[in-house]
């Protein structure tokens with residue numbers, strides 16, 4: 001069991017209000033990702049749930065029980081820190097066993113659980129090493145091992161993969177997703193990497209300056225962004241925005257078109273925008289073109305890797321009319 | 335790159351410093367060893383010449399030597415226990431966020447800046463004197479007989495004075511170590527269900543092991559040679575009750591004017607210091623690597 005509810009949670013550090021008012025309902029077994037730009041309060045929100053920070057006002061319910069003022073140990077949550085926070089003077093085995101030892105479990109039970117966790121995470125051959133003698137990915141796994149042996153109500157991850165290299169990151173991403181499918185325990189995962197958010201989450205919370213901009217499934221966020229911020233944040237490369245007269249044609253203050261929703265031609269087409277290629281980034285499977293489009297500025301276009309473009313080529317962009325996002329003056333989606 | 339030429343140059347440039355240091359160290363040591371094998375007493379200037387092991391036999395055979403050795407170890411051990419435990423405790427308190435932290439820290443450090451003889455005098459007259467010391471007044475207020483500390487508990491009194499002086503040093507080093515413990519580790523332990531005592535025992539103590547080792551090593555070096563505090567307060571007495579090896583050397587060599595025996599005592603003191611250092615490094619030295 002592990003449902004988490006926040007009701008009008010507010011957090012200020014002195015005079016600085018970091019989280020004005022957040023209400024969220026996270027269901028048991030869900031994988032929820034908090035995503036947002038740096039400094040938007042993701043870590044703070046996670047630490048509030050963990051009990052490592054006091055809430056200024058509002059309530060936090062775990063499984064329906066008010067835990068707002070409960071100390072971290074009583075909440076039954078496990079956290080994986082960005083720096084892993086392993087205990088350097090303990091062996092891997094002792095690190096993983098530490099929460100069980102604190103819970104005063106009998107020695108045989110501890111050994112059995114540690115061995116099981118080590119096997120699940122491929123750590124069996126490192127159990128007697130110190131954390132110092134492990135690679136980044138292995139340390140990460142030890143930190144996860146330390147979290148899973150406790151069988152917590154929910155896991156909290158604070159940017160757990162940001163210290164790993166790109167290839168390992170993809171691996172660990174899969175491992176964590178698999179772990180979630182296996183354990184079916186609630187997980188809250190903080191990241192500023194929207195690819196991680198899209199690929200791992202059941203539901204995503206997009207945060208901006210301490211406010212929830214949107215809370216929904218990855219595809220919902222991609223297809224029906226609630227506002228311009230979410231539209232710009234979700235999707236890679238970023239959505240292109242156009243204001244002014246062109247937007248007015250669509251009866252909006254501004255419009256947005258994703259890089260993948262253009263038809264690109266070498267000859268003018270009806271309703272197309274004329275532009276000049278400035279940079280072509282070829283990834284093999286795709287090509288990202290940065291096109292200078294008259295008064296609209298620089299736009300990013302995604303095409304397949306078949307045709308090659310080079311600097312200075314004239315191109316014509318036709319936005320897919322069914323996939324133009326319209327926003328009002330406040331940035332709300334229309 | 336270290337070429338032949340730069341190597342030679344480096345040696346030549348460093349030579350003066352190395353030579354001065356060597357002379358600085360070797361000359362007094364050789365002279366002490368030389369005197370320790372001579373009949374050299376200022377009271378009896380006629381008796382000169384090679385003494386063989388006589389000075390050593392005289393110093394080590396004397397019952398006061400055994401007592402001084404025990405006193406030295408008690409003094410070092412007692413002060414170490416008080417400063418390490420007390421220092422850890424004060425460091426934990428100072429690490430808490432409180433108002434006026436900066437001033438409080440300076441106050442805690444200040445005893446370290448008081449010169450040893452001055453500190454000893456403050457304690458002798460201000461605190462421990464049975465007639466007008468603070469403790470004397472306190473005892474009288476409670477209707478008790480004031481204690482003449484230096485007469486009744488001489489070694490203990492000196493341990494207290496020296497511990498008072500070294501407590502700031504231990505506190506300072508341990509506080510720095512405590513502050514270098516990553517916040518995330520404490521928080522992880524908290525999430526793992528460790529209460530304050532467990533956090534202290536399993537997280538904080540292992541983290542501070544190295545700092546404690548350094549405190550022990552550095553303090554031992556200085557505590558083996560405690561002198562001023564004894565000179566100013568008890569004068570090593572009553573009898574030999576508060577005489578340590580360093581003070582014994584002083585008593586034999588200077589007070590009794592027997593340079594030969596005093597030198598022998600000095601050489602023995604150097605050997606003892608080395609033995610202590612050897613066992614100390616074996617006991618706690620492993621905390622220093624890595």
Ligand SMILES: Nc1ncnc2c1ncn2[C@@H]1O[C@H](COP(=O)(O)OP(=O)(O)OP(=O)(O)O)[C@@H](O)[C@H]1O
Nearest residue numbers: 013016018036037038039040041042043044045192
């Ligand atoms: N202890 C604190 N005292 C004062 N301000 C704080 C404190 N902790 C965080 N803040 C502020 O709260 C805001 C949110 O911080 P938080 O760490 O939650 O950001 P974040 O979304 O996790 O960012 P990042 O992606 O960079 O980790 C920041 O503006 C930060 O300066």
Ligand SMILES: [Mg+2]
Nearest residue numbers: 042043044159
């Ligand atoms: Mg953060």
